[in-house]
Each structure stands twice: as structure tokens, then as C-alpha cells.
Amino acid sequence: MSAPYVPVLFMLALGFGFAALSVFTSLVVGPKRYNRAKLEAYECGIQPTPQAAGGGRVPIKYYLTAMLFIVFDIESVFLYPFAVAFNKLGLFALVEMVLFILTVFVAYAYVWRRGGLDWD
């Protein structure tokens, strides 16, 4: 009845299986050296300080980077389906895509010129 969904289910199972297998494998073969940082509830390999560097403020640079990442991420999200169906879509879609990329580049130019890409 739901033939089109069988591959999806298969894919799901494969995904879960891979995740479970990885965790299990590292559990078995990995070395076990516990320290304080590793026992933290939120484990990222660094022992957290009571206050973040710079007087309790989280530097905004991280957010800027993350936002920029999202922008280009979205761009590639659009590029993928376009690339897949490029042949069928023809010149019209190519022009549209170029316009789209140009628009993103305008933002990119702004960020670059106004120092958004400088870390310090």
C-alpha cells in the first residue's frame, strides 16, 4: 500500500543502525580515561569557568560566524535542487540562480567591507 515509503523506512533504519553501531564500537574499543571535564553534564572537552572570558559577556563573534554560516548554508540548500534539475530548467533558471547568488554576494561584500569577517 505504501510502497513509496519503504525506501524511507529502510533509510531510517540504516541511520539508527549506524548511530547505534558507532556508539557501541567506541564503547568497546575506545580507551577509558576519565577526568573532571569528561564527567560534566555538558561535555565539550573543556572545563567550564564560572564566568566567560571578558567579564561575563559572550563575544558576539560566534553569533556573527554562525549567522554567516546559515546564510551560505541556505544558499547551498537552494543550489542543490537546482543542480539536480539543471538540465530541465533551462536558461531561465540559470539566470534566476545567478541573480540569487549575486544578491547573497551583496550581503557578503557588506560583511567583508564592514569588518564582519575580522576575528579581532
Added chain:
Amino acid sequence: MSEMSSVPWLTLLMVIPLVGSAVVAFLPGSAEQAKRIALGFSLVTLVLGVVAATQYKSGGTAQFQLAEQHAWIPQFGVSYALGVDGIALVLILMSLVLTPVCLLAAWHDVPEDIDGARRTKAYFALLLVLETFMVGVFAATDVFLFYVFFEAMLIPVYFLIGRFGGARRQYAAMKFLLFSLAGGLIMLVAVIALYLQGPGGADGFLIAKLTGLSLDPTTERLLWVGFFIAFAIKAPMVPVHTWLPDAATESTPATATLLVGVLDKVGTFGMIRFCLQLFPNASEWATPLVVVLAVISVLYGALLAIGQTDMMRLIAYTSISHFGFIVLGIFAVTNVAGAGASLYMLNHGFSTAALFLIAAMFIRRRGSKRIPDFGGWQRVTPGIAGAFLIAGLSTLALPGLSSFVSEFLVLVGTFGAHPVAAVLSCTAIILAALYILLWYKRVMTGPKPEGLTGVRDWSLREKWVAAPLIAFFIVIGLYPKPALDVINPAVDKTLSYVHTNAATVAEGSTK
């Protein structure tokens, strides 16, 4: 139904004061010069008004003469339509006479302080704007246009009270505005609904198109109520009169005169023009209530007037009493009472103006409005005292002076329809004698007051303020025929709408 005029008389009567106000407000120059220009414009308007009146043919078949009509907002069915019947004509003429009189009386109303010139200019400009709206509101023959003037008129008065009035002017101005606008907004709903009941179209707001509609009784009554509340607030009737004593007391004499003498007439004028003409059946339905309210107004106003110590307040209460008479005459729906009520509107305008403006003369001299502060003034200012006595006697309707004629006609006309109301109202004649004569006695008689050495009797300017008013009392009191000749056909015409309608209803019910 209306007779078009080749010359736009009524528009001219509105434009000239408006131009005058712009000139006064924006032209550089001294305060004195501005006052003269303002007076000049109002006199030109008066002359033009008289010329226009000569074009009016008493006894024509059309309801409205000197008519003009242009499309204004066709999407809403609104026309710029003006025209006058006899009632509107005399009221317009009254406004045109009272405006220069008030301007003259207002000569020293605004103290000459640092920005005196600017304030004076604003004051006189606002009075002229008011004249434009006064002409407009009586001349409008389109319901929407009437409403526009009816509301817009509030704004100059609001500023006149609030900027130039007495100590509690803010309170009085706000109260005046809120009462009037509350009534106006209720009327707005009725105005919109009325159009939808009519034939509609691009000129569907014309009174002519809305007269004689066969309305569903409930709808007609609701519409009548919407209009009547606005007019009752305007005309001040008990129980929605409370704004008037405050507004009259706190405003300058000239403002008070135009407010009580002319603006409040819009209420009673509206009752004739709209309540009676457009909703005859509902008017008949509501007559008992209105008559009761009118009689209460007559007696309540007169009784309260006796007890007042503030002169301006006293005049305000006498006006409430007189407005009761006018409403009584209107809702008696007889030709005699109707003519009496219409003439009463005219007379009341002049006698109130005389009371306010002449009282203001000795108020200015004494620096107080309180009656106990006076006494023996007929020895100080015999001329003003004499004029005041005539004004007072006219107010209490002494035979031979103008108000007698109208009060008599109202009572005679009402007696046939509502004898009890007429008898009760007659007692107000005695009360009127009390409040006027007591007032006169307290202020004018007695020993000559001390310490008033520098006070002089009236100036030439003040004589000119009083002269036209007193002349009017005597002329109309002895020979009211010309005024009645103009008014009577208009009253007959209006009442014919009521009677035809009543007749058709009666016919329908017998079938």
C-alpha cells in the same frame, strides 16, 4: 423643491468672513488694525446679507430659495447644497447682525500683554470663522453638509472658550466639547442610517430627497432619537443642559453671546428642519416626552436663574428656560406655536445678546461677575443701567417689546394642543419677572457705591453695541409683521409635511 439662485449669495456670506479671518490672522499689523479689519469684514457680510434677503421672495412655492447645489462627495451621496427658507433666513440675518455687534463689544476682551497683538488677532479671526460656520449650518440643505458645519462649528468655540475664557476655562471648554461631540457622534450614526433609508445616489443626502420617506416605525423612531439627542444637547434641554452654565460663565461675553444666542439655536432649528420634517410620525410619537422635558426646562431654568449670584450663570439659566419655550412651541405642531417658536429664536438671540453684552459693560467696570458686589449702579452708569433695564424687560416679555409677541404666540398655539403644559409654562412669566427685576434691583438700585470715582458711563463704542439691539426690541415688539411674514410660510410648509404624513397614516389605518 428649491429655487436656484444665479448669484451664490449664501456661499458669499460664508466666504467673506472666512477671508476676513485669514486676513486678520496672517496679515502683520497692530491689534487695533486687526480689530478694525475684522469689524469691516463683518459689516460687509451684513450688508451683503441684507441685499441677499431682498432677493428672497416671501411666499414662493419652493421650500428653499437662494439655492445652490454642487456635487461634493458623490461617493457618499453628498452635495454642497445651500438654500434658505424663512426660518433659516431670519436666523442667518440674526447671526450677521450679532457678529459685528459682538466684535464691537469684544474690543477690549483680550488684554494687551506681551504677545497681545497675536492673541487679539487669533480671537477676532476665530469669531469670524465662527460666523462662516453659523451661516453654513443654517443654510445647509444637505444633511451631511449640515452635520459637517454642526461639528466643525465646535472647534472655534472650543478655542474661544479655552483660550480666552475665565479661570475654569479648560474645564468649561472640555465639557462643552465632550457634550456636543457625544451628541454629534450619535447623530452621525443616524445620519448614515438615514441615507441608507433614502433613495441613495449621488445626491441622496439632500433634504428634499429624504423628506416624506415611508420609514418603518421602529427605524424612524431610532433615527429620530439619534437626531433629537444631539439637538437637545445643543439647545440645552434638561437633563443635558449642564454644560451651558459652565461654558457661558467661563467664556468672554462675545463668545457667550454667539454661543447661546446663535449656536444653541442650531438645536431648535434642527428640531424643526430634521426632527419634524424628516420624521413626522416619530415626532408625533415622542411629543408627550418632549413636551414634558420642555416644561421642565422652562420652570427649572427660571427657578435656578432666580438663585444665581453669578450674572453670566444667571443669563445661562434664563436661556435654558427660554429654550424650553421654543421647544414647546415647535412640538406643539400648530402653525401659531411654530411661528411663535421661530420668532422666539430670533428674539431670544437679541435679548440674550443684550443681557450678556450690557451686563459685561458693568462687569468690566466693577471687575466682578457676582451680583452681591454691586449696588446703586444706576447712579454710576445711568446710560448702561437704562439699556440694561430695556434688555431685561424684553427678556421677561413685556408687552411692546419683541419677546412678548413670540412668547404669546407660543403659549396661545400650545394651549390648544397641550393645555396643561401651556398653563404650567405661563407661571414662568412670573418667574422671569422675578429673576430680572430682582437682579436689576440688587445691581442698580440702592445708595451710590464708594470708591468708584474713575468709572464713567458708556463710551461711544458701547452705545453702538447696545443701539442695534434695543432698536430691534422696539421695532419687532411694535411691528412684528415683516418678520412673521417671512417666517409664517416656512412654518406652514414644514408643518404641512407633518400633517400630510399624519393624514396618510390615518387614511391607511382606516382602510
Added chain:
Amino acid sequence: MTAVAPAAFQQANIDYLAVLPLLIVFGAALVGVLVEAFVPRERRHTIQLTISVASLVLAFVAILFATKHQGLTFGYTDGATSRRLFALAIDGPALFMQGALVLMGVLGILIMAERFGGVGSDAFTASGASTPGSPIEAASARAGLITSEVFPLTLFAIGGMMLFPTVNDLIGMFIALEVLSLPLYILSGLARRRRLLSQEASLKYFLLGAFSSAFFLFGTALLYGYAGSVYFGDLSKAVSDTSLGLNGLLVAGAFLVFVGLLFKVGAVPFHAWTPDVYQGAPTPVTGFMAACTKAAAFGAILRLAYVGLDTASWQWQNAVIIVAVLTMIVGAVLSVTQTDMKRLLAYSSIAHAGFVLVGVLAFDQRGVSSVLFYVVAYGFSIIAAFGLVTLVRQDGGEATHLSQWAGLGKSHPVIAGTMAFLMLAFAGIPLTSGFVAKFAVFAAAIGTGGATGTVLVVIGAVCSAITVFVYARVIVLMFFSEPADDTVEVLVPSVGTTFAIAIGTLITFALGVVPSSLLDLADRASQFVR
């Protein structure tokens, strides 16, 4: 059942002339961003102002041409089912709104550009990212930094607003909503003075705005679940096709979508942000938002109510009637207690939104034209009013407390007189645009709304009477009171601001005295294309 192959790609039909106004505005915004990137700082303000005003004027000309290209565009007609899948509807209401938005946008931008002799716009902070009161802030002000980004941001917002009443499907509407909202969130936080208040306003607006967007999106999902399409045409058809069940989806979806839109017009109970944001945002931005956001959102509400969910109106109209009544009452009553000019105007704008909703609920062509007229009349008045608020100063900052306006009529009669006139317009006094606008919506509501319409109008009239008190109080303060404080001054505006305020006031007057040409235009523009 085998997998359905995706339909062959079908190229969208685009009438470029019909969408040219949108392209111009968005294109100019992009150019503005490039100007920010490459032009030296000291020349940015002038160039940005020129680009913004020029592009808006150009867009207006393009709108005039687009009137010859009305119809659905940006999509295609499905051959098999003959469904018309078009993303944009260039029709009378859309073009009318676009034209109004562009013109009001010009005035808004002129007031934003006011410099009072400084390097950058007076109303905007030198660097928005610095902490208020910090050394960085002082240093950036000393260095002559300016936030001329406000111009491209405003253009993006105007573009989104123009799109808002034009879109013909729910997804497009959502995108327009976001495009117009995001720049406004930023603009709200850029005030030069009282920056904490401004940042609070920005954050509040953003959080509540995001929340309402989520409502809108959820409603869109439910409506898609109901109709199987996001296009308004399909939606309307699905509702009239009674064989479809699942009314729960329809009602819930319609409610949620309306919540998202009513939030933007500040209707009660979705109004909580309005006073705070109007007060905290830079005053020129407040004026711009009050005029343009409201207009655009009402355009969108009209399209949704008259094209998308018209056949289901009995499902949602009672809810909107309640919202309209609440909006009028709450806006009118709460405005009475306000002591801050900007908050007062904010509550007044809420009350006005209620009056416009009365027109929306008329459900016929006169309702559409009355709403179109109302938002234009109100928009020009409110821009001028907020423009005047920017001029009245004490100690350099804006004197927004009502007591600071006392006696202004004596010291600055022209400014106070103009403000008083605008107040009378908000109060709906005849011979101002406010009266004609109110008359238009009330007449439409009584004419076609039946008993409900009449009740709504009576409530509206009562609320008008209440708001009259508020406006009259401002006039009392300005003209009938003595000045409380001599240090209140009125700055002399530049040509641009003077022009904007004068035009706003003149239009307020002209639409009150000779409204018939705009009414006529609104009448002719009141037909939606489907």
C-alpha cells in the same frame, strides 16, 4: 501504488512590468547595501537619501504603469486541473496599497533623514551594537560613525510591505511578513537617545513578532492540511466545496493566520507590543511603522478575508468582530490615561485599527474601498504627527511627556497649531481626512453589515467620543495652559522634514475637504483579482 513522478517543470509566467515597482525598491535596497560597503562614510548619508527617495519616486511611476498590467502573475495555470497557481496578484487593492506605501515611505524617509546639522540622522545611534553608556559608544560617536544602514533597511521594509497585500498565497504572505518585519525589529533598536528603552522595544517587538509569525505559520500548515494547497484560490474553492470535512483544521487554521496578521495592525488582544515599541523606537521609525505597517497589514487582511477565506467568513467573522470591538474599546479607554505623547499616539493607533476593522467586516466592495481610504488618510496624518514629535526637545532629547507640551501654542503657534489640527483629524472632526475616513468605514458597515454592523458602528461612535477627550486634552495643554518649563524648545527642521510634515498635514486637510477623487480611486481599486 507506484511513486508519482514529479510534474514536469513549468516555467512561471512573469509580467515584469507588473512587478517592476517591487523590483525597483528591492534593487535600490541592494544598491544601498553596496553603498554602505564601498562609499566613504561622510558621503553615505546624502547618497543613501538620494537613492531611497529616487527609487521610491521611480517605483511610484512604475506603479502607474503597472495599472495597465493587472492580473495574476508569477506562476502558471495547471494544464490538467486548470488551477491557477500564481504567487502574486497585481490588482486594484494591491496597486493602491503599493502606491500609498511608496508615497508614505518617501515622507517617512525624509523625516528619518533629519540631521539637525549633525553628520548622520539625528534620531539614530552612531553604533547600534555598542552598550548604552559605554566607552565604545562614546568613541563611535566621537569618531563620527553613522548608521546610514537605516535607509536600505527601510527600503527592504517598504518592499516587504508592498509585497504583503500583493501576494496570492499563504507562503508568499509569510515571506512578505518576515521581509517587512525583520528590518523593523532592527530599526526599532537604533534610537540615539534613551537607548535602553529602544533596545528593550526592539527585543520585545522581535520576540512577540517571532511568536506571531509562528502562529501564522502554524495556521498556514493547518490550512494546507485542510485544502491541500496554499493558494488563496484553492483555499476559497476548497471551502465552498462542502464535501470536504475537517472543519476543525479550517477554523483553527483561519484563526491562527488571522492572529499573525492582527498582531501587525496592533489589534487587541495582540496589541501589547504597540505602546512599548512605539515609545522606544526612534520617533521617525515609529511614524513610519504606524503609517506603513498598518496599511500593508490591512491590505493583507483584506486579501485574506476577501479572496482566501471569503467563503468561510461565517467561520471566523464572529471572532474578528469581537477583536474589533475589543480593539476600539481598549485603544480608546487606555489612551485616556496616557501621559507620554508617543504612547498616546500608540493607543490611538490601536483604536484606529479597530475602526478600520469595522470597515473590513463590511464584506463588500465599499468595505474594501473604505479601508483603503482610511489607511491612507490615517497614514499621512500619523507620519506628520510623529514628525512634529521629533521637533519638540528638552535638553537635546525629545520632549515626549505631555506636560512638556504645555503652553506650546504660545511659544510655537505654528507647530502647536499643526499638531492641534492633526489631533482634530484623529478625533474625526469634519473638514479633516479623519472624519471622511471614519464616515466611509461606518457607512460601509451600516450599509452591508446589517444589525451587527450597526452595533459595531454605535460602539465605534462611543469610542470616538472617548478618544475626543484624549485629543482635546492635548489641545488644552498646548493652547489653554501656561508653559510649565521654559527649557522646552522646538528645533528648526530641515527642508525634507518640513516638506514631509507639510505634505502630511495638507493631505489631511485636502482629504477632509475634497475627498472625492481619492474616494473615487479607492472605489475603482476595490476589486480583487482571483
